[in-house]
Amino acid sequence: MYVRHLSVGDFRSWETVEVPLQPGVNVLLGRNGVGKTNLVEAVGYLATLASHRVSSDQALIRRGAAQALVRAAVVSGGRELLLEVEITTGKTNRARINRSPVTRPRDILGALRTVLFAPEDLSLVRGDPSERRRFLDEVLVMRAPRLAGVRSDYDRILKQRNTLLKSAGIARRSGRAPELSTLDVWDEHLAEVGAELICERLALVDALRPHVVAGYAELAPESEPIDLVYRSRVLEPLDPDGAAPTTAVEPADPEVRGSDGGFDTRNGADNRTENREAVKGAMLGHLATRRSAELERGVSLVGPHRDELELRLADGLAKGYASHGESWSFALALRLGSFALLRSDGVDPVLVLDDVFAELDAGRRDQLAELVADAEQVLITAAVETDVPKVLGGNRLLIQNGTVTTDG
Structure with missing residues (x-):
């Protein structure tokens, strides 16, 4: 499974943008604050109908706009589907598959599977039980x-x-x-x-x-x-x-x-x-x-x-006991485990690594890169290209001045 093309309109900081993607590794490069995470957040929203960063859909609509649109062409098993979700202020969201409306937005769930790694994942280990319940229910x-x-x-x-x-x-x-x-x-x-x-x-x-x-x-x-x-x-x-x-x-x-x-x-x-x-x-x-x-x-x-x-962790709870490195490793292991479980169902989910490598030491960077390199599609955001291990080659997308361009 992979996303061939992503389109967003009035989503977060983006008024409009078209993002061509490829199977394999795609690295979205750009300074902090240019909208890299907003793009992978849009992909995740199509998969889960939720953001990994905020609990309210209202925050996803660009300031001053009344509606946001997220659209993606998803290829799975040789078949392509066009998924769309409209997020509207004060109204029920609407979704379409191949331009045809579905009865409820949740009817598109399952058409795109993603597993997302992000700095917020530390809350899986250190946060409230609600964070871990949410994790379980998303995988379910x-x-x-x-x-x-x-x-x-x-x-x-x-x-x-x-x-x-x-x-x-x-x-x-x-x-x-x-x-x-x-x-x-x-x-x-x-x-x-x-x-x-x-x-x-x-x-x-x-x-x-x-x-x-x-x-x-x-x-x-x-x-x-x-x-x-x-x-x-x-x-x-x-x-x-x-x-x-x-x-x-x-x-x-x-x-x-x-x-x-x-x-x-x-x-x-x-x-x-x-x-x-x-x-x-x-x-x-x-x-x-x-x-x-x-x-x-x-x-x-x-x-x-x-x-x-x-x-x-060993004989105690990881929360309050695990070191920073152990907490990160546990959070990553939860995501890697969910990826492996979803893969065992017969379809590789899209892996999203949102600014993760900057948070890891060199050893864990290389180990994580080796573990995810064979995924059908990996979307990575990074401010510094050298943070991304060399084993993760592939498509580079430069994000600057409100545009997305292919590097080379």
């Missing part, structure tokens, strides 16, 4: 686009349930009997969709773990070993007092196996269906136990929105 959707709908459904149900919790909590504190029958219905919905999301994440972590461990060992062979552990309150024993456990514990359900605290996902979809029912029942039990605390606080305290992907 890349592998199975239908899960974008599951994630959207979960967010909608969670929002509705939180609204009901707040209103019921207010009623209870004011001496009125809260209406809880509706809340019971939303508990069922939350547990149904939440269980599916948890089981898909568990299966993903099981599949991702060996690739991430191997990538880290290649990037930092002198370092201690790493591991990935998915932690969820839903998989923990019920606490009759409704208090949060002070430490992560192994699930009590006999169907749960393994030191990672995950359900057995080795037998594929059939086993995951059984797991979903077990997880749903466990989640309903935890929701009932935590009901009083949820009414008091007005928020849902149980579910995949509260889960954590633990990144472990």
